[in-house]
Amino acid sequence: MREVTATVLENKRIADEIYSLTFATEEEIRVRPGQFVMVGVGGFPLRRPIAVCKAEGDRVTVCYRLKGAGTRTLARDYRMGEKLSVLMPLGNGFYVKENEKKIAVVGGGVGIFPLISAIREYSKNRQVYAYMGFRNRAAVCMEYDMTRGEKLVIATDDGSAGFHGTSVQAFMQDVDMVCPDVVLACGPTPMLRALKVAMKGRVIPVYVSLEERMGCGIGACLVCVCEKTDGAHARVCKDGPVFDVRDVVL
Numbered sequence: 309m310r311e312v313t314a315t316v317l318e319n320k321r322i323a324d325e326i327y328s329l330t331f332a333t334e335e336e337i338r339v340r341p342g343q344f345v346m347v348g349v350g351g352f353p354l355r356r357p358i359a360v361c362k363a364e365g366d367r368v369t370v371c372y373r374l375k376g377a378g379t380r381t382l383a384r385d386y387r388m389g390e391k392l393s394v395l396m397p398l399g400n401g402f403y404v405k406e407n408e409k410k411i412a413v414v415g416g417g418v419g420i421f422p423l424i425s426a427i428r429e430y431s432k433n434r435q436v437y438a439y440m441g442f443r444n445r446a447a448v449c450m451e452y453d454m455t456r457g458e459k460l461v462i463a464t465d466d467g468s469a470g471f472h473g474t475s476v477q478a479f480m481q482d483v484d485m486v487c488p489d490v491v492l493a494c495g496p497t498p499m500l501r502a503l504k505v506a507m508k509g510r511v512i513p514v515y516v517s518l519e520e521r522m523g524c525g526i527g528a529c530l531v532c533v534c535e536k537t538d539g540a541h542a543r544v545c546k547d548g549p550v551f552d553v554r555d556v557v558l
């Protein structure tokens with residue numbers, strides 16, 4: 309992990325309340341799918357955690373939804389050429405074994421963004437089946453980047469685009485046909501919980517990327533602690549954000 313002074317190349321709206329921010333680092337920094345960055349926003353003492361969506365050479369793209377004052381300031385004040393202080397890369401990221409050749413990715417809301425980096429990386433030499441959930445058609449974005457795999461199913465809560473329902477429901481309709489070797493998931497906790505329940509009793513490993521409020525992002529403050537099924541605790545920023553679904557309480 310290092311602190312980087314990045315230069316904003318682009319920061320644009322790509323869907324309803326969603327922005328895509330691309331910045332250049334001083335040199336190439338290797339990032340695993342599922343890792344994240346902590347972005348410093350002027351006027352806020354705490355950095356904001358955002359997953360890496362794309363990392364190519366010295367260019368990194370993250371996508372964020374407008375939520376509170378931090379993300380709204382980021383969207384408003386950071387134009388091309390602005391400097392941005394970023395801690396990166398952070399967290400463990402997804403890990404796919406050599407023999408896991410068929411991967412299903414199941415995402416919802418802002419959880420689709422780290423999965424885009426997984427699709428980009430793993431579709432190079434594996435079959436990737438993607439199930440991505442959005443609120444409605446206006447929220448759908450990054451479609452081009454999600455189509456690199458074997459199959460892409462867009463799901464919307466209101467049925468205004470693609471499958472009418474959640475990405476978990478769309479995936480469970482396909483699971484016996486696809487028979488993935490591993491499932492990678494990211495999204496709101498109720499979505500991950502639904503996936504855990506639906507996959508119970510199957511032998512397919514499921515890895516989930518958790519989202520917790522964060523302070524430092526580097527394992528020091530314990531703001532992001534989550535509960536494990538064995539009664540222990542883990543720091544989402546340092547021990548995660550990716551966990552075996554069987555190991556965490558959702």
Ligand SMILES: Cc1cc2nc3c(=O)[nH]c(=O)nc-3n(C[C@H](O)[C@H](O)[C@H](O)COP(=O)(O)OP(=O)(O)OC[C@H]3O[C@@H](n4cnc5c(N)ncnc54)[C@H](O)[C@@H]3O)c2cc1C
Pocket residue numbers: 344354355356357358359360370371372373374375376377378379380418421422518519520521522549
């Ligand atoms: C590992 C990880 C990856 C993430 N990746 C993305 C992503 O790719 N795209 C995206 O839109 N969002 C992502 N988030 C959520 C994002 O961090 C929050 O939406 C953002 O920090 C909100 O900041 P704010 O100032 O706009 O909101 P406020 O609610 O005003 O934030 C107040 C404080 O709470 C923290 N906070 C608020 N909500 C969250 C949250 N859900 N998770 C963590 N901290 C939070 C903020 O960082 C800040 O310190 C991710 C969170 C984590 C933990």
Ligand code: FES
Pocket residue numbers: 521522523524525526527528529530531532533543544545546
């Ligand atoms: S955010 Fe500080 S320990 Fe995880």
